[in-house]
Amino acid sequence: MRISSLAVALVAFACPLLASAQDESVQVQSIRADEQIILSQIMTDKRAVYAQSLQLTDEESRAFWLVYDEYEAKVKRIDDRFIRLVDDYAAKYSTMTDADARQMLAAKMKIDRDRMALQQAYTRKIAKAVPAIKALRYAQVESRIDNELQRKVMQVVPIVP
């Protein structure tokens, strides 16, 4: 079966698990620190990115940040759940049982669903607070930030052995 060179590159990206056992230990130990640095940096940068990209009037700005601050407080709780899951994953990485794998997969999928539901609910609220075009622009920027966050997280979290 033919695999394109790009596809091979993607496999390499998708498999940071190819490190040696010693590297793996170091990698797993650093997951939590890396993850927290990434989250903290992106959460700080997000507000500046929105301020610049949404171009809100003063009135829109007051309405937007009121809703956004509420959203950010709630999404922080989901981020905290995700960090705890990554900690658990790192702790059990080398000795993962079938039960661990099932539990962590279910937890990850629940976190993803909860995050998506929250993002959608608050985008709808934002669409009532500012013009829908700006709410769409907000959702696009939020999605791009999320994708970048996911990319960075995937670089530090190895695939299950």
Add this chain to the structure above:
Amino acid sequence: MTFDIRTAVFALAACAALGAPYAATAQSTHDEQQRLIAQIQTDKHAIVLKTLALDDAQVAAFTPIYDQYQVERKKLFDRAADLLELYASNYESMTDAAARQVLKDWFALQDDEVALTRKYARQFGKVLPPAKVVRFVQVENKLDTLVRLKAVANIPLAR
């Protein structure tokens, strides 16, 4: 600022099937796009199989389910292409009503993408060890993230 919907749609098509280089084929016909997608989907199958490192019995159990998964993923891609068409056709004179419709369709697509992964994780869980299912979801998520990063780079923000 304008954007070429054919380029953007093809970028999404290529990316949806694993991020193939699209620039040289921006003028491709629909049939050419479909052929390329089919080829890339074949490559994706190979990548997933290689990454999961299944034994022969597991491959035999995995493949028919995965093939069905790919069929359903393709339908979601077609909806994503429709959504992009809707966005592009309204881009130059976007109204609030059009923006609301784009958001509504986008969210429905997100819901269905998550539901599809969940559905097939359950199905794979019946024929594969849990760690392999986790690995499948991890690889799919990684590839999806790459797809989205590439696709959105060709789609300007609403204005």
